[in-house]
Amino acid sequence: MRLTTKGRYAVTAMLDLALHASDGPISLADISERQGISLSYLEQLFAKLRRNDLVRSVRGPGGGYQLNREQHAIDVAEVIDAVNESVDATGCGHSGGGHTGGCQGGNTCLTHHLWCDLSSQIHEFLSQISLADLMARQDVQAVAKRQDREQQTLIDTSLIEAKVSA
């Protein structure tokens, strides 16, 4: 279980999808705008999310991505695991444990089991939080509301600019 900004981006994007689920398919351009993540990076992340059956895509105009399961049936841990899929399995790290490398020559290192414990601890924590849980949080609601307002402002502004240039 690697914990990097990559996984955070993925969870943020998935949560954005969940929050706007009622609007039909959501384009990555929308998510990019709202969450401040580059479009191409989102494309890479969603390719992995799609491969892991966490989202489904609709192509063409009006298309975008949708959650492939109910919001309470997707947990944070699997979102992070999906984008971190990197099959190395080198060293002593029996895949899944998260502790790959660090043990020399097939021998477990001193702290091997500690990291395994920690890894499962983190996994346990994150697998008990679903997208539905996140959506119910007050802080998430507040941020989401602000982001929608900001995006609307952007749209209005560009409409005005379009009229001015016409």
Added chain:
Amino acid sequence: MRLTTKGRYAVTAMLDLALHASDGPISLADISERQGISLSYLEQLFAKLRRNDLVRSVRGPGGGYQLNREQHAIDVAEVIDAVNESVDATGCGHSGGGHTGGCQGGNTCLTHHLWCDLSSQIHEFLSQISLADLMARQDVQAVAKRQDREQQTLIDTSLIEAKVSA
């Protein structure tokens, strides 16, 4: 609380110090041999550990490093924090939380509080584990015993080689 191999190396090295505390100061060369970590890298890590008062050094022949506190008074979290000391404090991440960056323009991102929760969860877990706790673990005892045997074999071998070349 960043979790990388860097922190793991540091904890492994500190645990090695704790396990051989009765032998007086331990040289980094010994730790390097036993734990398979490069000497210079250890030097860098121990410079930070020393700066954080986790170890003290003895220079000259027979010198090395010793724990600067009792084994039960040093926990895993502070060892990791010591080697990860990188004062950025950019973005929304109020230092200590661990979630730096990811929030655009001073605004907290959707999952800001989630990562703060997780970070404190991990910190909580690791701060409750002392070097003494680690030493008491059976798996650690077993690995330590094997490592000492291996090192002794190396010493014996080089002694024989020295005699042969003489």
Added chain:
DNA sequence: TAAAAACCGAGTGAATTACTTGGTTATATA
């Protein structure tokens, strides 16, 4: 037919990791 969107691959600058090289200083011991 044009535009919107997913899909795809290659490349890139910045940061980090783990390490190497090549020193200097301090100190115990022969």
Added chain:
DNA sequence: TATATAACCAAGTAATTCACTCGGTTTTTA
């Protein structure tokens, strides 16, 4: 007092990852 040991220090470096850019193609709707 000479020598070896070991901490201490600074610079550089290959490999990896991250987050992103660029330049496409394919599918689908209007």
